[in-house]
Amino acid sequence: MLKMVNAAEETQKGNQMLRMSETPKGPQLKLSTQDPAEAQQQIEPELPKSTLPRESDLEEQRAAERTKPGWIKCRCSLWALVLAFCLCVVLPGMVFYLHHSLRGGNWKQEVLASPCNSSACQRASVHLSMSADPFTHPCDYFLFSCGPDGSSTKAQGHQREKSRRDVKEKRTLDRKTELLQYLREILESDDSLASSAVQKAKAFYRTCLDTKSLDNAGEEPFLALIHKLGGWFVSGQWNQTDFNSTLSVLMRDYATFPFFNAYVDKDPTDTSGETTKRYIQIDQPDLLIPIEWISEKEKSQVIRETLHPFLASCSRYLALLGSPPDSSSSKISVGAFVSLSSELAVAMAPLSHRKAKGQLSQRLTIKELQSIAPAVDWLGCLQAAFHSPPLTEDERVLLHNLPYVVQMSHIIGNWISGHELSPSGPLHTFMLLNLLHTLLPALDSRFSETANNFSVVLGHVGVRQGVLDSKPQSEGFTAAPRWKRCVLETERGFDGVLAHLLGINIAGGEAEELVENILSSFKSQLYKLKWHNQKTLQFVMRKGQSVTPKIGTTKEKSSEAELDLLYSEVSVSLDSFFSNYLQLLSLLQKRRSKLLHDDWISADILSVTPSLLGNELSVPMGIFIPPLFHPTYPRAMNYGVLGFLLAKDLLHVLLPDIYSQSVTVRDVGQCVWSHYRSVTNNESQAPPLPTAQQQEVWLQFSALQIALEAYQKSLKKQPADTSISGFSTTRLFFVAFSQVNCDADLYHHLMPLEPSFLVTAICAKSHLCPTTLQCPKTTRRYSSHGC
Template identity: 60%
Template sequence: MSETPIELEPQLSVQPSSQPESGRGLQPPPLFQLPLPTQDPSDTHQQTQLQLGPQLSESNPEHQQQAKPWASARLSISADPFTQPCDYFLFTCGSDILSPDNGGRQRGQGIPGHPQNQKEKAVWTERRGRSKEREDRGLRKEKISDRKTVLLQYLREILESNNRPGSTAVQKAKGFYHSCLDTKSIETAGAEPFLALIQKLGGWAVAGQWNRTDFNSTLRLLMRDYATFPFFNLYVGKDPNEIARGTTRRYIQIDQPDLLIPIEWNSKTLKSQAKTRTLRPFLASCERYLALLGAPPGSSMIHVGTFISLSSELAVAAAPLHFRLSKGQLHQRMTIRELQKQAPAIDWLGCLQAVFHPLPLTEDDHVLLHNSPYIVQMSRTIGKWLNKHEPRSSGPVHTYMVLSLLHTLMPALDSRFSETAKNLSMALGDAEEVADRWKHCVLETERGFDLVLTHLLSKRTAHREAEEIIQNIFTSFKSKLHELKWTDQKSLQSVMKKVQSLIPRLWTTKETSSEAELDLLFSKVTVGTNSFFSNYVQSLSLWQKRRSQLLTEKAEEADILSVTPFLLGDELLFPMGMFIPPLFHPTYPRAMNYGVMGFLIAKDILHLILPDVYSQSEMVHAVGECVWAHYLTVTEKAGRGGVFSLSAAQQQELWVQYSALQIALQAYHQSLKNHPNDTSISGLSHTRLFLTSFSQVNCDSDPYSKFMPLEPSFLITVICAKSDQCPTSLQCLNKTQQHALQTC
């Protein structure tokens, strides 16, 4: 394929396409907004503000001009895969590192298993998982962030921008975010906001005053206003038994709670129990919490002792997911009236009506239980403790609810509480990396103001360009399936029938709220500039109301934090959060968008259908081994020996990523036929710009990255081994080796 590069201005200059297109008059932000090698990585955010901030939301000539040298600098400091391809490609995507000092990567062993078979995702499982940033790669010093972190950084830019006043709802979301960042005010407030709230709820014996509020009344308040569920969890979801029949109705789902006390499963007795070895640090943490809340030293042990005793009794009937699946304890349907008979200690109708107000729930409405033995045992335990202890004692059941509320509100309290929780996690051996404060605050803002952030993100998303690349990649993907060798024609027809029924589209909210509608929706929310606790309590109430509305909504609400596509019925939905700078922008040359986002889209699609292909086509194994043969040839030539066999999971991932690159390149070439005047950068040919952009994706952080046995950019060497589409400057293998290698 012959290409004539488009000459551009110095640094970065983008020629407009011959066809007028929305958004293509803007100067593009740089491909990856990363610090220069001479700068401290901690300065990344300051640079990001200069590069990505106002120019994306409004015309700002000054910031547009600033974008030019940044993008040029980014390309200039990036390793060029066409200059020294052998050295560039020889490190891996796992924890192993290749650096000039150690002379090669430390090869590990084959990795068993593959997450593709993890199909059972319970309805109640939240999609909001924590994403960790990738570690420095050694050969390239800059840090490449995973897609979730890139999205959070982009939302951070939106929340920290002050280019125009905006609606009151937008200002409240930004005010909430900034109050979260104001750790000085949070530290100054200490525990007083929580203690004041407890007094509002009727007091607490530990704090010296308790008016012995009714158990179910207090429980209703905690669930309705503070999204706190001490004794059981509530979710909203569909019945999988009805999904197969095409029913989209949602139900209230009742599950065992997230217990505060550390427990473990006894496979012999088939019961859960408190971890004996962790009781001492757990006891210490409870005492510390009570001390921070002003409990007299002499009485704290009594309250802690009864709390642990009650927690241990509740834990007995809790069971892990695998056990409940084996016993058929999931999605057990019953009416609220039947539930009341089985677990009479809880006022079920009153609690559910409080949570799902104003929906007119009755005793005849159905709910789904996910561990009925626990619910029954929980009711018996609470009834026993209320009858034996509560009237005459300091209220251990009430203390249990208060401490549950404390854990809900702990993110809004001073650092002494979070440090106590961190110390306990370290003692239990499962401490997690503490997220940066800004990242924590973005996530907390999304919890209560997700509609506002969805509105702002939608305004900044290039819908038409995103839909175009989705459709083109999907068309190329279907073409790729026809090229595979199938076990028989029926296998191809079976897979293609499933694929042809899919409707790929950008996942947006069906009816995006206007700013006026958002202002009305958040009109009763009062956000204080230096009162994060009060703001946080309101966000919990907002979150609970939004979750309750799911019970009557027919459409799947767009999840602003999603960064990978998923299947919903016959729809293949791609979240808006995928199509953001620096991964994608309408002003980029199409070669850059297809080299980065096109590859990621293709890879995601292949992962979704991999089980169907792997079971009916031998190409997955053959292509994986072929790519690996290329890699071994190069590494052995470079004197970096050490061979190990690939596991099935590694073969699959090699096939997925190599095929994704082929699909994206094919889709781009088809796009280039429709838009022959696509722009370029620094005089690069279109294909070279595509491949150069792809090489900067590196190891995209997803559940499968740990199975990739080599740097994805090495795939450029494989795809160019016998191709007239690649630049002639790509030379990694000598002629003898090139002749010996097969086309994968």
């Protein structure tokens, strides 16, 4: 036993001597190219001489090694094997952890994310199940490219299942339609506890849908209104009311402007945004008869191909009002209406021509206007339409086609003086037929069918309905589904109410956070671009840094009590949409009058794209709706869909000329396009994309990057997120984005490939995605480097 202890002590001493002898070996290896003597001189000062092993000690150490028991040697080998095994197990785990950490995500979070069980999330789950997951169907989800009309066209060399294509076509809606659908759900919901204003809006909508009551009422409501206005020549019962008196009533009570348009707005030439002053604006009207601009003659004329169907539709209207088409009064009235419309059309001009001639925003006082266009009682008519507070002759107005106004006054004077027996009979009929056109939405189906048939005829002859730069009020009304028409009409009168209901979706702050994060990521993206010069970079950076976002307007955030007070004078009938519609027209004109002297701003809730006014980025509330957004959605879904759309709009608004400012746009656009052609087996020689398409490809590619970066920033602040359909974090982000497809907006015709392919372009950098995307059907593997 004593020998074993002594042997162990000797062994321990030998190991100590061995460690001491190995101390200088590191430096000796590094200096192996030096002279041995010089190396020894450099090493010796580092250790005291007393620590250097003697030759006798080294001999004893070697002897101890030779006499070391075998079980000690085995134990050393065993520990070496255990250490190697641990390294083999732990090292890959560390690499895996670091890999996922660098991705910006949290692997444990992706596994343990709790499901979202709200009703909105349940509907979203069904929505997601209707299309392919890009990570489980990498060969299917991007194989359709965007066509010039926004529809999907099959990419060359691939065939998607018909059922999946049908589902996609039913699912793909533009943002405006999604908004109208959502407003429809609000108006059709049953909420007995809603405020008075909300109840009135819903009642108005329901009476609009009640076409049976409209058909039962027939033409009688309009005939009663004509009688109230003094009758007319067609019926043989006319009190020969004064021309200007009738015109004033139509402008005040029925928002109808037969001979000219009158509205209130800011001076279009004042772009500073510092003044809030508004002016009465006088513009050319929306004539009912289709006309066209003849640039060679610099004048407008009635489109001859539409003259006969237009006469037929006018005769049909009169027949519905009790005047047979073959009666003398009907023929005279229709002939006079067409003749007067043709005379007025000659003096009209498109916006581009008027702008080139300097005919826009010409300032005149009402007194000056009266002297050059005396047939109209301008002070009386404008006072009737904009009655609070009273106007004076010194009030300035803006004219946007002064030559037309002068010619219109001359035409009206000739028609009054040229008909001795009935001085203003044709003018009166002209005004009443314009009133009929205004009230078409509130009349029975026979009137709307007449308008629709005329629209069809115009389409057959290749002529768009309307005049030059504007469209008649009924365009789009007769062709759209009834529910959509009723939503639009309800929004005209109850926009403040609907804005309040939309605001409920953004009350929690999720919308503000999304906008702020998208704008922040947009600004950081500017630094990654290669700019042509430093001056351009500084200009763009100043522009981007100065932008401040704002969701909606101040007026849109009215309380329920304020809305109830605003609509307190509105009495909605439960069985007469015609009377409700007359109240709507009166309400609209009162609002126009209020605009002249108050800072009241109408709620533009039908807008679905941001706009820039000065440094303020106005983000409409109408974009924060399902299926694009919901406060209970996982943030991955909100950022993947609406975050991308918002980033895309932001790039369009703030960087309209980016192609000429940065070489990155061309390089990235062409790179993505090359990858697309490679993946879709369409690598034949073809010219590069046009400039506009390269910019759009870069823009949407960058928008997706911005949205992803914004979502990752959100995760860093709040690591927890919920799940839908078992997906979470990055994967749900991309799956949600793949639902966007050919989003119908102003620029969809510039996108040569379906946006969902951008998932493949982003996932070329595999660390950004849950898995790499490879389609076995493609002839080439997708490039592993990103654009």
